[in-house]
Amino acid sequence: MAIHGFPTEIFYGLCREVASLNTETNSATAISAASAGDTVVGCADTSKLQVDELVAYYSAANDHYYAGKVKSINTNVSIELAWALEGAVQAGANLKNWWVPSTHPSDFGYRSIADYWYDAVIAAFPGINTGTHGVFGDSYIANGNIVTRLAEKLTGASAVYNLGVGGNRVSEMIARYDTDIVPLDLDYCWCDGGVNEVLSLVPLATYQANVTTLVDMLAADGIQPFWFGVPPIMQQYTHSKLLADNTIYTGTYTPNVASASLDAAHTQLTATGYDFKTDSGSPTNVEISEDGTKWISCTSVVSTTDSEIVTTFRTVPKGSYQTRVTNHDGNSNSAGQGTFTVSPYGGVQSDLTIQ
Numbered sequence: 001m002a003i004h005g006f007p008t009e010i011f012y013g014l015c016r017e018v019a020s021l022n023t024e025t026n027s028a029t030a031i032s033a034a035s036a037g038d039t040v041v042g043c044a045d046t047s048k049l050q051v052d053e054l055v056a057y058y059s060a061a062n063d064h065y066y067a068g069k070v071k072s073i074n075t076n077v078s079i080e081l082a083w084a085l086e087g088a089v090q091a092g093a094n095l096k097n098w099w100v101p102s103t104h105p106s107d108f109g110y111r112s113i114a115d116y117w118y119d120a121v122i123a124a125f126p127g128i129n130t131g132t133h134g135v136f137g138d139s140y141i142a143n144g145n146i147v148t149r150l151a152e153k154l155t156g157a158s159a160v161y162n163l164g165v166g167g168n169r170v171s172e173m174i175a176r177y178d179t180d181i182v183p184l185d186l187d188y189c190w191c192d193g194g195v196n197e198v199l200s201l202v203p204l205a206t207y208q209a210n211v212t213t214l215v216d217m218l219a220a221d222g223i224q225p226f227w228f229g230v231p232p233i234m235q236q237y238t239h240s241k242l243l244a245d246n247t248i249y250t251g252t253y254t255p256n257v258a259s260a261s262l263d264a265a266h267t268q269l270t271a272t273g274y275d276f277k278t279d280s281g282s283p284t285n286v287e288i289s290e291d292g293t294k295w296i297s298c299t300s301v302v303s304t305t306d307s308e309i310v311t312t313f314r315t316v317p318k319g320s321y322q323t324r325v326t327n328h329d330g331n332s333n334s335a336g337q338g339t340f341t342v343s344p345y346g347g348v349q350s351d352l353t354i355q
Helices: 010-014 107-124 147-155 170-174 194-198 204-220 236-244
Strands: 029-030 040-042 054-059 064-074 079-082 094-097 132-137 160-165 188-192 223-229 257-262 268-273 285-289 300-304 309-310 321-326 332-342
Touching: 010 107, 010 236, 054 107, 064 107, 094 107, 094 309, 107 147, 107 223, 132 147, 147 160, 147 194, 170 204, 204 223, 204 236
Parallel strands: 132 160, 132 188, 188 223
Antiparallel strands: 029 094, 040 079, 054 064, 054 094, 064 079, 257 268, 268 309, 285 321, 300 309, 321 332
């Protein structure tokens, strides 16, 4: 099982396939109060908005930036959104263009990326609000809004570094890895790359090879990568879709779990590998997940050595799972992730090998 870059999908997720119209007005529009779930929002001045425009808004109720799309406009009365508000907005809140024509987001757009990205990552890695974080990428990162917003969320982190350089492709990020990443002794690296590959029509195979190389470099240094995928870019929409649809954010680095097995009762899991212990002692937890987002913790660790951990779970249903080892302070050991399959109830239980 290759180490995973844990991508957060942007093209179809946050942006819902909506690229810049290239005619957006970079300004804010005040709106009336509305509740989460509403699709119509009062607006006394609709002159700066366009039908089909991707917009962003802030919900103070849950401290979150979201994206929306203008479906229709009742001039100087209201706007209708293509999908419902995801958070309540207060009177006087601003609705703002998501894109600044035509390749970069507005400040609200950037912050919505940060919130969307953070939500996806924290759901899968709930123990990451600690340690050192780098945010590595191109002008989307160098701009500062994403990094600042992530730092507001990562209140327990010892540092959140802005490692963005405008115009960078992933190949150029690789070239500066030794100078910009290695000295920081990062625990986590949030990676953005692909917009400049889209604009210059870098072939999918080249982009894929560079992504794999960078994920491998991070994994070899014990750094968990979190990637966000390619957004829809108006000038080269077809190519941005090609990269978004086909890039696999994994590396070839061999993880340190060699195999995982369950006993006949499906309650005791043994993970075998190497270097499970941390500087301050043994790992405290093993977790399993069917989809890589919702993780179930073992009920207890029975025993552990440098190369084997025996844990107990409540009965594990049939299915295919990921497994990961966490260390003494709750941080995921990214090199300790792998996949195993649980045979049906009543079936013959055999060793379950990492795939």
